[in-house]
Amino acid sequence: MTDIKIYSSVACPYAHRSRLALLEKGVEFELIEIDLQNKPAGFTDISPYGKVPAITHQDKRVWESAIINEYLDEAFPNPPLLPNNPLDKAQARIWIDFANTRLVPAFSNLLRSPDSETQEEARRDLYKHLDFIENEALAKLSGDGPYWFGENISLVDLSFYPWFERLPALEHFRRFTLTSEFTRLQKWQNAVSQRESVRKIANSKEFYIERYARFTNTKKISNNLSAAGQVTPEELQQAAAKGFRSVLNLRSPNEPGFLEDEQQKAQTAGLEYANVPLIPADGNQNLTEEAIQQIKNLPKPILIHCAAGGRASGIALIATAIEENLTYEQIVHKAAELNISLEQSHLKQFLIEKVSI
Structure with missing residues (x-):
């Protein structure tokens, strides 16, 4: 026990x-x-x-x-995860505090804030903090070793690493990457990621993209249609307060994280609800047409959601293209403006048919 x-x-x-x-x-x-x-x-x-x-x-x-x-x-003193020397231990605590008070708030503000000015300020702060780590921490403390304090892993490494495992979410949602100039940070991240402890509980980038989708701001596709990742009951209440009148859920009930009582929660919030289960990698035309028909019938504005926002954005763009009679070039331009992937299966199939007309 x-x-x-x-x-x-x-x-x-x-x-x-x-x-x-x-x-x-x-x-x-x-x-x-x-x-x-x-x-x-x-x-x-x-x-x-x-x-x-x-x-x-x-x-x-x-x-x-x-x-x-x-x-x-x-x-549990063995193996030790803090230096024995009081000065080095103080340095470790300084850097853990830096993670808590500098890096993490910048990361969180960039990912979660719906305000573009706040995002840009957080982007600058996060870049500045990474540069400080590169040149003030790793350049001066690591020596030739792979970790913060050289050859031995420490609580400092463990305090920072979880946010580096989540960087793909920032790249996906905010186009923030760890650029090539951060050579020491990249070496450090690679070394920590190979630890047995890290590998044992690591999650994929797709996992973080799906989990953090709900923290990013809802993407407005047109005046009547917005797209988002999985929503919580609280976010359904917030959607109603913002003026949405309907919710279209594109997730399948057998997907992990499907909110089983979402229809009840939506209706309690005063929203009409529909569910069309689109499979992410299958551009099924019949289901696409069913989703478009629901969009035509539901009261507007509509919040369309899936797991991470990809299917929702694709279907919302298709519906907008049909309603506004957009050309192929206009659809491609709008997709680029909204950061919607043209490889999203339902949108890709729609564009193929658009070209063939």
Whole structure:
């Protein structure tokens, strides 16, 4: 029987940190997954802030990822994840604080803010912070070693890495990439990503793109149609408050993360609801036509959603092209303006037919 329980959520980067620390320590633990949209009764008895991660050790509780990780390093001293030298340990804490107060807010603002000016400010801040890490941290502290403090992995590496695993979401939604000038950061990221602990709980870029789709702002395709990734019950309420009158769900009930009571939640919010299950890689013409017909019939404006926004954007653009009688060139131009991939299967099939007419 394990003495440690960790309360976690698979998509949470803070919980990711503490799971990595436990794995690096080789400590047995019980993982308890928390649905942050539907927290279990009594969860605040474990985590007073109602957040993850939190741990219990011998029935005593600790919360906040940075504090959890230091506690684990002291409670289970081997292998050590902080330097022994007081000055080096102070440097480690400085950099963990830098992650918490500089890098993470910039990352979050760039990904989540619907305001373009806030996004651009966050983009500049994130680039500045990465440059500071490259030249002030890795250039001066790593030496020839692959990690923050050289040859040995530390809590600093584990504190930063979860956000680097999530960079594909920034590239997908905000076109932010780790450019070639960040040679030390790229070497560091590659080294950490190959650790057994990291590989054991790593998620794919597609996983993060799907999970973070709901944090990005809804994409307005036309005056009547907007596209989004999976929405929560709270976001359905927000959509109604913003003036949407209908929701069109393009997900299949057997997809992971499908909200089974979405129709009920939408109708409770005062929205009309329809579901046309489009398969992402299958440009089925009959289902495309059914989705277009629903768009014609539903009260407008309509919020169209899928898992990550790809199918929704494609179908909304097709409906707009039909309504506005757009030419092939106009559709391609509008897709580029809205950052919609022409490889989206339903849109691709529609364009093939458009060319053949």
